[in-house]
Amino acid sequence: MVYQQPGWLEEPATATLAAFRDYITYDILANPSLHAYLKTPAGRKILKEYLADFLFVRSKKLNGFARSHVTDFIRAILRAMGPWIVNDVEETALRKALCELFVRNHSDAFRCVTTDFNKLGYYMPNTIRVTDAALIAAAAATGKLDALKHFVGANKCLLWSHSLAFGYPLDAAVYAGQDVVTKSIVKQAVTKQNRDVAGYSYSEHVSFRQAICTTIELEDQPMTNYLLAKYITAFGSATETCMKVWLDKAIQLSNEEILKLLLALPSQSGPSTIYAAFETACRLSKPDLLHLLFGPQVGQFTLLVNHIQGSTYPLLTAVNAYTTGTFIRSLLELGADTNGPAYLAGLERPLQAATRYGRSIACLVLLGAGANPHLVTPGSLAWVESVKKRYREDTRAGRVFREALEVCEAPKVARDEDFLVEVTEADGDVEVDGGDEVDVGDV
Structure with a gap:
């Protein structure tokens, strides 16, 4: 009988890896007593990581596994399936699947396996009964x-x-x-x-x-x-809850084909659902998926890279999440404005957030892409001085910041004499598209 590891443990097939798997399965998981695992942090970590495999080898032979209520439950289920199991191969495959399903689905599988039956409380024993x-x-x-x-x-x-x-x-x-x-x-x-x-x-x-x-x-x-x-x-169109779960899983696995399929799926979700998917991509640093979330419309909608969503916008989310420079560059390549959206709605500019949290890589990427430090709190030198103090002149970020102050144009501040000046008819004309004049009164 050959034991096969679950899919999430599969690696490229090599003799060394196969030998290591056998060692993990038959020596580390099969032989030590349960107490030997629980008495050390390393042992508990191994047991949590390989709990399904531990149950698999111990459900065949206890071998020092004093608390047998979970393995007894699995064996009872296998006995009930007996009339439909024709050989050892099917029995092994089903036992393996049941052990993995138990760890995946039980709300507290580790505690259930490692705790004495009489100490499980009132509710837990009902989760390991042979029910319909x-x-x-x-x-x-x-x-x-x-x-x-x-x-x-x-x-x-x-x-x-x-x-x-x-x-x-x-x-x-x-x-x-x-x-x-x-x-x-x-x-x-x-x-x-x-x-x-x-x-x-x-x-x-x-x-x-x-x-x-x-x-x-x-x-x-x-x-x-x-x-x-x-x-x-x-059921018709996918619910918002379904879309959130599926998108999150597709992004975790960097599965572009599934992500593309989901974005084209008829659903009841809105931009906030897609933005939540972007936040997952941001948290996990998955820049390769951004072209699908912000690219040409493939379904009901995709995100706009310079639009505010709730109390944030994509570039600010990326900076606040302390993501990689590659991730921020990918957003900039998709058209994100280094200075943030035209209308900030009271939110910080990306450069301001990056410097406040001391994120040098984000600062360098933003400044290198043309972020204007003068646009942060225009007319106030307090912020500029605070950044200079944080990033001294002998650091790379400090040098780039000072160069940006010299190169970038400071915004013009309205003068008192310009306050509520009379607008002439000529002032109402706007030039667009290479000089064509359009009267704003006609727009």
Whole structure:
């Protein structure tokens, strides 16, 4: 029997890496007692990182695992699936999937695994009971429609039930790579039959949302395309909550194809949802995705690089997030004004925020791109002196800042004698497009 690591551990196949995986699995995870992990910070960190693998090897053989309530639960589920499991390969694959689903879906998997059963409290033991919802999710993970039909029985609503241990049946089938079961469950949601069951129910909708999130995480492009198309058929345009979750996941994985697909998806979301996606890209420093968020319109809308959104704007968000110089340069290449939008609505200019937080790289990028330090609090020398004090003349940022003060033009300040002067007819003419005059009274 060959054990395979979960997808999120896969690396390029080499003999060295394979040997290291075997060492992690069979020596570090399989042999030490649970106490040996819990007594040191390093041990607890390893256990948290590889909790699903720990459960996998210990659900076959306890080997010093004194607290067996979780592994007993998983083995009980496997016994219930026994009539539909034909060999050891299927049993191993299902046990692996159940262990990973438990860690992914349980609200406090680590505590549940490492705490004595009698100390779990009142609520926690109910999350590791063999319930209808747990059996249905496990049946979906087997890939056997007969098993799924058996446990759902006459109550078809159970197809959308949520297991506290394993999640929704649709998501369990997607995660386990069971395409036949996945498509069968999806068909049940979009069919014209059984309308008393299918429809825009909360659990049915969330089941789809989570399953699509999982396909994005697994980078399964064909299944993502399929589920999104079926989602639109079943529910119409995507909700704002769905879009936020899916966009966030696509940006975390730097998946341009999925991001492009989502931006073109009919949805109920607005610019704030896309801006939240930009903030995620900013926080994770993903400059390669910005051309999709600010580029030519591919769906309902994309962001405008010099527009204020709420109480910020893209360049200010990037500076405040202490992102990389490459990220800021990418925004500038997309047309962001180094001095901020024309109308700031009381917000700081990018250069002011960068200097206030002492972010030298951002300052250098902005000044190198032509940011005008004179535009920050025009007419006041206090800010200029404070920046000179922060960045001395012998530093690169200090030299660039002083050069910008000499090169950039200071804004003209209105004189007292210009206050409410009479406007003549000639003053009302405006020149546009190479000298053509337009009377503002006609505009």
